[in-house]
Structure formats: structure tokens, C-alpha cells
Amino acid sequence: MSLRYAALGLLAQHPGSGYDLLRRFELSMGNVWSATQSQLYTELNKLAGDGLIEVTSVGARGRKEYAITEAGRAALRAWVSEPDPEPIRNRRLLRVFMLGEVPPAQARAFFEQTVAASERTLAELQGLREDVAWSDTASDRYGRIALEWGVRAASMERDWAQWALGELDADGASAGHDEGHSVG
């Protein structure tokens, strides 16, 4: 259901073809939502069928330019403030839960990799924050706020993984990997 609104939102900012949207998904929205080509074209046809967007012109190579309709804008406005019970699903944390089943060295490696990955993400996003020529438009303002979330999330994750490594050192000496009751 979310892709529907992601596409609608992009068309609200600016009309375009499926192909255009696909690139905008990668560029401006890539850090927030992703879509495959297949899924997007299917959804655009559904959105048009529901009257939330419409084909405004057909160009070369069968290019169909879509624009959002008034009904579409209304649907988008309603969706933005809809309460969302975010299904909890975090693969990284799921793996953390399983760490008791692997040798301690593998657990350490897991957190070391997390630190490294977070630092890469952090560097990338901080680069973006500096390099992008932010305009004074509403979409750029909110794009910047979304990016700030990414920076803070990456930084939090790095700190957490580093803290976890410390925890392993602190009480890891006293406990084995299958059970915590003292072994020696």
C-alpha cells in the first residue's frame, strides 16, 4: 500500500512517466523507499484506474506522462496523517537475538561489522547533506529533515554496536556461548 503513496507523492511534486519516477525513486527517495520497475508500472496503472492520477500526454516510444488528480491529492493528504502501527521487523536485531547460538568470536565480528557498516552509511549521508544544493522549496526542506534522520540513525547504530562490544568484554569473560552458568 505504501508504494501507492510514494508514487502519488512523487507525482504531486512533479508530473512524469513511469520511467521518470523510477529514477526519482533512486535519486531523491532512494534512502527512504525503493520500488522495482515491475511494481511501479503495475501500480501506476492501478492508480490511473482509480482516478488518483491521469495520463496527460503520450509521447515518443509510448511514453505516458502522468499527473496527480485532485482526488489523488486528497488521498495523499489523508494518508500522510494516518496513524501507522509500524509492524516491527528488524533483521539486524533478529540476528542479535540469535547471537547466543554462535561462538563468541562470531558475535564480536557481528558487532564489528555493524560498526563498519554504520560508519560507511554515516559518511555517505553526511556527504549528501553537504553536497546537495538544498533549495528553499518545501520538498527540499522535508528531504533535509528525512536525511537528518538517516544521519542520526546511523550514528546511533554505530554507538550502540560499540557499546555492545564493550558489554561483551565486560561480562563475556564469565560466560560461555550456549549458557551463562559458569563453566570453569
Added chain:
Amino acid sequence: MSLRYAALGLLAQHPGSGYDLLRRFELSMGNVWSATQSQLYTELNKLAGDGLIEVTSVGARGRKEYAITEAGRAALRAWVSEPDPEPIRNRRLLRVFMLGEVPPAQARAFFEQTVAASERTLAELQGLREDVAWSDTASDRYGRIALEWGVRAASMERDWAQWALGELDADGASAGHDEGHSVG
């Protein structure tokens, strides 16, 4: 694919029936991964078919007790360290991206609700952190580390939403909601 390993991981910690696992999903793992009854029973049959778990006894009301096999443990160990290209998909941030399409008051309300929601989550998880009688076992140690992630994530999100409200105050006065070019 992840549910497979979530189930496998729970059975690695302790054998049990589908019904047992369902409760353990809600209790110990509920903040990390969720599963519907339907999905879980289907997956347990598949896991048994693949030899990663086995039925160790059949009790009253057709209750089947499952236990992990050696092949299952090996599969779990391999999965834990598997690199994961985490598809980026964050509904909250997707909504942030769309905030330029709604009136400024609705945008403010969005961040205010985010602050409130994060604070509720934070209070709940901090309560858990204090109330749970953490044992010295490996699973509890990693459970605590996972919980710590939740606390830090909620706290980060609250701070971010508060910062965003400040940003809206700072430059919100100069820009309208459809475009940023000066209006007055």
C-alpha cells in the same frame, strides 16, 4: 526467509510446539520480529520437511513438539553472519517526504505525534529494561543488547522530531507549503 530463522532460533534456545513458539514470538521476540499463527505453522512444516527441525513427540490435542536438528543449528549459524543488504523502507520517513504536500499545521502535528509516540515507546522499553529479571544466560545477554537498541532508537527519534519542529519554526515563517519561493 527471516521468519524461518526466527523460528529456528527460538527452537535452538528451547524445543516447543507451534503454539508455544507463537507465545514466545509475542513475549521475548515481539519487539524484533512478528509472525502470524498461519505463517508460523506453515513454516514449521517446511522446516521439518527440510530436516532443520524434527518432531520429537506428539502429545494431547495433536500437539507436536519440535526440536532443532544439527543441520538446523548449522543453518542458523550460517545465517547469523550472512551479509544483509537491508532493503530501505521506512514508512515514517516516506510520510516526511510527502509533508510538503500538506498544510504547515498538519506537518507540525505529524512531528508532534512522532514525539509523543517515541516517548511512549521509550517509557515502555525503559520499563522492560528495569523490570525484566535478566539472567546470566547468553540469550538474555543478547536480549538486553537488542533492547538497548530499542531504547536508543526511540530516544533518537524523539530528539529528531523535536529538532524538526524547531526547523519548521526557524525557516517555516518564510516559506509556504507548496513551494518555497517567497509568498509575501
Added chain:
DNA sequence: CTTTTCATGTAACAAGTTACATGATTTG
């Protein structure tokens, strides 16, 4: 004239949700 880019679609599959369906055992 060949390669790249533009441009759209369908089919098969995997993962997950909701609803439906059934029945045994324990508890009050």
C-alpha cells in the same frame, strides 16, 4: 549501423496477512 538509453509491460514466485475451519482438553 550498433550500442545505449528510453519505455512499458507480463509471468512466476516468495513472503506475509486475514479470514475461515476444526476440534480436543481443561477450568469453573
Added chain:
DNA sequence: CAAATCATGTAACTTGTTACATGAAAAG
């Protein structure tokens, strides 16, 4: 004996991914 809990499953649907299929137009 009625209600709650235990216990397992199937069917229909939605969402998302991978792979397949096609072809026009622009660029070198």
C-alpha cells in the same frame, strides 16, 4: 456442561522480487 484455552491447519488475497519479453529512438 459451558466457556476458555490449547492446538493445528487451509484458502484467498496483498505486496514485493526476479526474470522474461518487446521494441522505439537517440547517440556514437
